[in-house]
Amino acid sequence: MKLERKEFIKGIIKENPTFVLALGLCPTLAVSTAMSNGLGMGIAATFVLLGSNIFISLIKNIVPDRIRIPCYIVVIATFVTITELFMKAYSPALNRALGIYVPLIVVNCMVLGRAEAYASKSSVKNSIMDALGMGLGFTLALLLISGIREILGLGTFFGYKIIKSYEPMFIFALPSGALLVIGLLMSLFGLLKNKKT
Amino acid sequence: MKEILKCGLILCVICVVASGLLAAVYSFTSAQIDKQNKNETGEALKQVMPRAIRFEAVKSGEEITYYRCYGKDNKVNGFIFKAKAKGYSSEIETLAGLSLQKKITAIKVISQNxxxxxxxxxxxxxxxxxxxxxxxxxxxxxxxxxxATISSRAVIKSVEEKLKELQKILK
Structure with missing residues (x-):
């Protein structure tokens, strides 16, 4: 149990996919303009990660080494398409807001990275924990970035106006703001990580 | 040779399982997706022409050129058209409702990025x-x-041009 908990916890700070492993930065830059988008993207990516980690860990012994990448991509693409279909059916507004970045989860290096570096070598149980931890870490990171950007750049929190007279700093809503926020948070996480070990 | 066959077979099995799964999910969600798409257009049409209860698409070929709106008495009480133009970073699509006097009742930007x-x-x-x-x-x-000069000018211009173009053929 202790080991499994460690697999789960590590994704949140020590091996946070966004701030420490620097995986999946492209969608992070693009969808973190609003908190609702960040949350949606986080949940979608977590679902894909969970599905692909379980599946890949199950088939790890029957897949020969030389064709493992195409196999992983097929598995990941399947889960991404499932996610997209469900999103289209039950939350079309979110699907429109995330746009091309939903299908692009297929090539999100976080998902393939976890499949290659973790799920293909670990038991199903540990892979589930890893996926949940990484997914949660990714979601929290997106919420943190989009929260800062939305509050400073648009003056809203989850779409609700918080301060009436606040004049938003638009730079935080633009891509340059995303780079600034991510850079500063990365250095903060670096500091946290160094202190712990 | 044996190695290639084995790899191909395994990849094939994985693909078959994956497509089976996708087919199942697709058939489960497709009805709902259709419904959502229809709802969305319907809602947008209602918003620019609230007093209409029925809409009829007027087509030239495959393309919808405009919608004719009918009121409770089943008479035409307005039109709706879609205008498109390139904005700052995307194509902006706008729906505009027109009264019988060719005056705009309301507009709604339906797609932009x-x-x-x-x-x-x-x-x-x-x-x-x-x-x-x-x-x-x-x-x-x-x-x-x-x-947001470029984006708003795109909307203004596209609506103006489309309206001028359609003015003569609306009936």
Whole structure:
């Protein structure tokens, strides 16, 4: 149990996919303009990660080494398409807001990275924990970035106006703001990580 | 040779399982997705022409050129058309409702991917309300949003041009 908990916890700070492993930065830059988008993207990516980690860990012994990448991509693409279909059916507004970045989860290096570096070598149980931890870490990171950007750049929190007279700093809503926020948070996480070990 | 066959077979099995799964999910969700798409267009049409209860698409070939709107008494009480133009970073699509006098009842930006916080303000009511009551001649009086000049001009221009183009054929 202790080991499994460690697999789960590590994704949140020590091996946070966004701030420490620097995986999946492209969608992070693009969808973190609003908190609702960040949350949606986080949940979608977590679902894909969970599905692909379980599946890949199950088939790890029957897949020969030389064709493992195409196999992983097929598995990941399947889960991404499932996610997209469900999103289209039950939350079309979110699907429109995330746009091309939903299908692009297929090539999100976080998902393939976890499949290659973790799920293909670990038991199903540990892979589930890893996926949940990484997914949660990714979601929290997106919420943190989009929260800062939305509050400073648009003056809203989850779409609700918080301060009436606040004049938003638009730079935080633009891509340059995303780079600034991510850079500063990365250095903060670096500091946290160094202190712990 | 044996190795290639084995690898191909394994990949094939994985693909078959994956496509089976996808087919199942697709058939489960397709009805719901269709419904959502229909709802969305219906809602948007209702918003620009609230007094209409039925809409009929007028097509030339495959393309829908405009919608004819019918009121409770089953008489035509307005038109709706879609205008498109390139904005700052995306194609902006706008639905506009027209009264029988060819005056705009309301507009609604239905699709855009402009800069968040700046260009996206073309969807704000303070901007779109300015169109109400305008005819082809005075749409250019609508004032653009500061900080989003290109996006708002795209909307204004596209609606104006499309209206001028359609004015003669609407009936």
């Amino acid at each position: 402009e800069t968040p916080g700046l260009g996206t303000r073309v969807t704000d009511e303070t901007f779109s309300q300015q169109f109400t009551g305008k005819s082809a001649g005075d749409i250019s009086q609508v004032s653009a949003i500061s900080g």
